Amino acid sequence: MPRPSLHETAAFAKLQSLVASAPDLRQPETLNAGRIAAMKSSAVGFDLLFATQRVDNQILGALQSLADETEAVAQMRQIMAGEVMNRIEGFDCENRQVMHHAMRNVFADLARPELDGESEPLIAAAREELARLEAFLEALDSGKITNAKGETFTDMVNIGIGGSDLGPKAIYLALKAYAPAGHRAHFVSNVDPDDANEVLAGLDLSRTLVNVVSKSGSTLETLTNEELVASRFRQAGLDPAKHFVCVTGKGSPMDNPAKYLRAFYMYDSIGGRYSVSSMVGGVILGFGLGLDNFRQFLRGMRKMDLNALETDSRRNLSLLAALLGIWNRDFLAIPTLAVLPYSQALSRFAAHLQQCDMESNGKRIDRRGRAVPFATGPIVWGEPGTNGQHAFYQLIHQSETVVACDFIGFRESQRGADLQVKGSSSQEKLLANLLAQSLALASGKSSDNPNKQFPGNRPNSLLIGRQLTPESMGTLLAFYENKISFQGLIWNINSFDQEGVQLGKVLANEILDALTGKAAANPATAALIEAAGLK
């Protein structure tokens, strides 16, 4: 059933009419204590504070109407129930289910079978793969599977790119504090040969496993790096088949038991950027963090998935965030979103979200093949605070270019070890800065010196949890995954394909043929190769 795009809803016109009267956060009577207390939604261990967004109850009401008119939550149910939601009506497209939610729908106490619909086979498959992974990891731990000398494995190198790299790496770094002793994970992604060579330089290959991840089994960068790494194993007198495992689609060119210790499976209906809850995350995180921690991570995701089915946006955190984001993007015309976690462990989380968001919603065609007349996904970027405060925050505070900000923080540090310096702990300093930045962007500051004026009125949210643990990490990631999906559903774009990567691939192959003398390039391409000094 075709659904309205954003601009076809009654709420769109209503929201446009409300832009002129959007609250001015610089007025102390606006950003008052009552507003700050009231504009808070809490679920699954997180508090979303949004008094520093430029919304009021009327705007929030119109945003809720927008969600209702576009049936955003009903569509999320359709996704979770396994309907074919990766499609564009009337045009050739992937035409697939969108099944990443099934990968974490594996907990009896969190089951909602009445909602599962067509997703049941994938839920069963997810359980089966988790059981296979558990058996494999136990065989490693118990010494049933060892290297040729009978030693256990200490390291695993993940070879993948895009979704098979960014998500698992971001989560590994986020949760490294919980890693069992004696297990380390490493990541090789770039086809740049310096990447693999740098990672391998520090490893004892004889005690290293390699996890090769490619859904299609044909990703050029990954296969190239696999070959490069395998040749190093052979040079060291080691048999890659005794050290390599893979994660791939059933029946892909990589699904070859002779080449791998084990093959774990992922599925066509799971996009790479949403695959961290599948075996794509499972194998490397199960080894690197322990399977219990990976299961806790999945639990956190499942809990937030269930929260995404609430119809009231004040109870549904990812829907609320999606609507606030649409308000900023389409009505306040803010082109970018900075994700600013006040947690060093989340150092690569913004990079993963950058992929997840921009690859999902960097689209200009709606689900009926029509060009959309409104802005879609923002440019997402960010670095941890307080570091960013000493870097790019200058622009956020004092440029005319307004940047929407998502601040993320935790009341407790991960590792505990802390110290009182000048009467406060590091964690207190970190949190004071987090709150201060949110307030400073909103309130601004006047001054007789124009160079010391802060324009203010800059929208931002604060998302706060107790502590970054495996479970809360899962919750946080699912919050963003579902937020991105809600935005795509409301914009009526297909968030689940990625046709934008195709043209570059075709042209790269033409240029590669020219570089290696297999075929002549057209005159412009030949001129470029020559100008670049490659001929």
Place this chain on the structure above:
Amino acid sequence: MPRPSLHETAAFAKLQSLVASAPDLRQPETLNAGRIAAMKSSAVGFDLLFATQRVDNQILGALQSLADETEAVAQMRQIMAGEVMNRIEGFDCENRQVMHHAMRNVFADLARPELDGESEPLIAAAREELARLEAFLEALDSGKITNAKGETFTDMVNIGIGGSDLGPKAIYLALKAYAPAGHRAHFVSNVDPDDANEVLAGLDLSRTLVNVVSKSGSTLETLTNEELVASRFRQAGLDPAKHFVCVTGKGSPMDNPAKYLRAFYMYDSIGGRYSVSSMVGGVILGFGLGLDNFRQFLRGMRKMDLNALETDSRRNLSLLAALLGIWNRDFLAIPTLAVLPYSQALSRFAAHLQQCDMESNGKRIDRRGRAVPFATGPIVWGEPGTNGQHAFYQLIHQSETVVACDFIGFRESQRGADLQVKGSSSQEKLLANLLAQSLALASGKSSDNPNKQFPGNRPNSLLIGRQLTPESMGTLLAFYENKISFQGLIWNINSFDQEGVQLGKVLANEILDALTGKAAANPATAALIEAAGLK
């Protein structure tokens, strides 16, 4: 002497009139072999290919006029000659010289004393600090300075934030392939206590040096981390004064010989984001990469600084890039710039440039204290290719939001080790992708399937060098530093202060006082602290 701001020049109106006729890169007759060969400028080992920018000779001519009218190169000479260029006329401001160029003006064969002017004392100081650093590193190598057991030091932990962290870390990662055996560098920056604890977890403190970097000697995060790390040394029975060195301003609270093995100096006239060529980069890179490599890095910078004095923008790479960036930002209204290095070693280079650019040019007040009526510094972000191709490139290719792109590549890999897979090497695949993306963004592609259309006409540049070496890394960094300065000079903003960081600091102290019970917060702040669950 007051200079015109961008909109006050004759070239501004001329450029505005040329927007409508800016070349359409989708037309094969536009992006032809002749254009590609002609639109190339080369200097100091780099080729800047800009046929894929939306400029023609008329636009380039007007951009040159813009540089001439604003006396951009003459102003760059003033900077290098030590005039007080960090100032805003008529208002309280830092009122300083801008002396980072002096830090690399230390080579007899690259000397241009007639240009040095007031910078001579800083040039002499830079030479002196380099000599002191050399003596210190030699004392470490020769075993004259050891730990209490007489062992040499193997690791150095850099404690700094912002400019005292991002630049040195980005360059260390970029050049790690050239590091001498047995020397490793590490970086602690965030006040989040998990950051220091994570770095220290892997180290033998008895063989570790710590380099504490703060120009003012009072950076909260850095002093806090210093205390935290020092307490760990004491717990391990080690004397911090025998393991710690510092880089700070002469006479700062940190300039205390009793506390440090050595104090190295930096200067008020060097902004943190431009300080990597000072001892801020020198100590950690000299230890981690070897002093010869650091000197080569400075040589590369110096060569590019000299190139920045060419008045013809076709010969002056950083001026040309600055003008192309202004064309994209102010005339084509593109809000962001993606920096996309096809080199995994440059994994943190975009993060450093993000700081350097956004902290310098994220301003809305000109050098006479007037609000500027045009856009200034873009939002700068990026990740290495080919990785990004599997992530955010979807948006770059198919969203309506146009992103300007700087592609960076090298004809040869750093580490050499490479492998032929499917008839081509990894390096060839990397370069084929680099060229392909530039072409694909420019040319676009039509299709009967709207979801497979690529709008094209998206401006980008290619910057290509032979190999990423210490010297070319320096050249590349100085290229961007000088590009950023040229843009600030043409916009007539002060690129060298950072008032935008102040308000957050003030508010953070207020909140910290409330969190630790030292003082009551105002009602709104108190409500925020409560809403965040911190009370």
